[in-house]
Amino acid sequence: MKIISSPLELKEHLKNIKLSVGFVPTMGALHEGHISLIKKAKEQNEMVVVSIFLNPTQFLKGEDLEKYPKKDEADKKICSLSGVDVIFFPQTSDMYGVDEVSILAPKVRGYVLEGQSRPGHFNGVLTVVMKLLNIVNPTRAYFGKKDAQQLNLISLMVKQLFMNVEIVPVDTVREKDGLALSSRNIYLNKDERVEALKVASSLRAASAMVSKGVLNSHEIMDSMREVLAPLEIFYVEILDREFNPLLHVEIGNTVILVEVNVGTTRLLDNIWL
Ligand code: AMP
Numbered sequence: 001m002k003i004i005s006s007p008l009e010l011k012e013h014l015k016n017i018k019l020s021v022g023f024v025p026t027m028g029a030l031h032e033g034h035i036s037l038i039k040k041a042k043e044q045n046e047m048v049v050v051s052i053f054l055n056p057t058q059f060l061k062g063e064d065l066e067k068y069p070k071k072d073e074a075d076k077k078i079c080s081l082s083g084v085d086v087i088f089f090p091q092t093s094d095m096y097g098v099d100e101v102s103i104l105a106p107k108v109r110g111y112v113l114e115g116q117s118r119p120g121h122f123n124g125v126l127t128v129v130m131k132l133l134n135i136v137n138p139t140r141a142y143f144g145k146k147d148a149q150q151l152n153l154i155s156l157m158v159k160q161l162f163m164n165v166e167i168v169p170v171d172t173v174r175e176k177d178g179l180a181l182s183s184r185n186i187y188l189n190k191d192e193r194v195e196a197l198k199v200a201s202s203l204r205a206a207s208a209m210v211s212k213g214v215l216n217s218h219e220i221m222d223s224m225r226e227v228l229a230p231l232e233i234f235y236v237e238i239l240d241r242e243f244n245p246l247l248h249v250e251i252g253n254t255v256i257l258v259e260v261n262v263g264t265t266r267l268l269d270n271i272w273l
Contacts, residue, residue, distance in 0.1 A: 001080045003087045007095070007135045010049075010088050014137065019046035023138035023165075025129060028052040029069040029183035030078045033173040037142040038082045040170050049136050050079050051088040053095065057102075058124030069183055088136065095131060102127040105153055109243055113149050114259060114268065117234045125150055126157050133158075133165055141165050146172040146180050148255050148270045152243050172269070174200065180269045187265040195231065196262045202227040202236070203271045206256050210273055215249040224258065234259040234266070241272075249273060 004010045014021065022041030026034050030052075041048045052075055059065040072089075079087050105115065105122035115122050133141060143151045155167045173181050178200030179193075188196055202224040209220050217238040224236050237257045240246050246254060251273055259268040 001084055003089055005089050005091060005094060007090060010135055020139040021045055022048045023136045023141045024050045025132050026050060026052055027054045028075050029071045030075045031181045033144055033181040035078065035082055036173050037144060037170045038084060041142050042083055045139055047085045049086045049088060050084045051132055053090055055124060055128040056092055057127055058121050060118055060121060069186055103130050110153060113235050113237060113257060122153050126153060129154055138165055140168050142168050142170055144172060145169050145272060148257060184265055188262060192263045196267055198228050198231060199258055199260060199267050199269045202258055203256060203269060207271055210249050217247055217249065228260060232261040
């Protein structure tokens with residue numbers, strides 16, 4: 001396994017490789033969720049590149065950039081055991097200079113849901129993903145469905161800017177009790193960890209209602225809010241797969257999303273029905 005920190009060196013390394021390349025961008029502190037992306041990339045490609053880069057431009061002032069977990073050595077071990085061929089491990093100065101060109105998230109879809117509570121967040125996400133895709137030039141790039149809005153906006157960017165990469169969505173990996181794996185889960189104390197289960201419970205409640213034939217979005221969202229109380233709710237939404245609001249759940253074309261604060265930890269989750 002090679003570890004490369006310079007974008008130009010990585011470009012040079014990959015230039016003459018004629019293999020299909022699967023790419024998994026991460027911010028490190030790797031867990032089973034990231035590993036499932038890597039596994040899928042291994043299944044579908046001859047070579048796998050993982051990037052580990054805590055991207056400062058997607059954090060707003062006052063967010064958790066400074067305290068975001070760092071596990072560089074453990075991450076390298078996980079990548080090596082998972083059969084990763086190259087880790088791209090740049091410094092911020094390798095990725096950003098001054099007076100930079102950047103990508104702007106769409107004015108509507110980039111500023112709803114998480115984009116509403118974190119205005120500008122998706123500009124940083126799209127800019128870094130564009131840079132990473134240009135450096136690695138992969139055949140396929142892998143993103144978790146857990147960050148459904150991020151996945152939606154990256155897919156939009158690739159389509160609208162006519163980019164040559166296939167975006168592959170990967171199912172959310174959960175703890176046995178339902179909590180979606182996230183690098184931020186380590187911020188939760190014991191009581192908060194219990195409270196956090198309400199997120200997955202609210203989605204299970206929604207799914208159970210749909211199974212019983214309740215398709216009215218408002219009815220479902222009201223029940224979800226009851227399950228989530230008294231957590232601070234940023235949003236509960238029922239959207240189609242293009243992220244347009246749905247008055248009624250359409251099986252095969254629906255995402256139900258929730259984002260809450262548990263203590264001071266922002267947790268997001270969703271299900272695709
Ligand atoms: P992050 O390191 O948080 O930027 O995540 C890197 C990638 O892993 C993103 O595409 C995430 O959507 C994905 N990811 C994070 N958590 C999970 C999870 N529990 N299951 C599947 N994918 C995940």
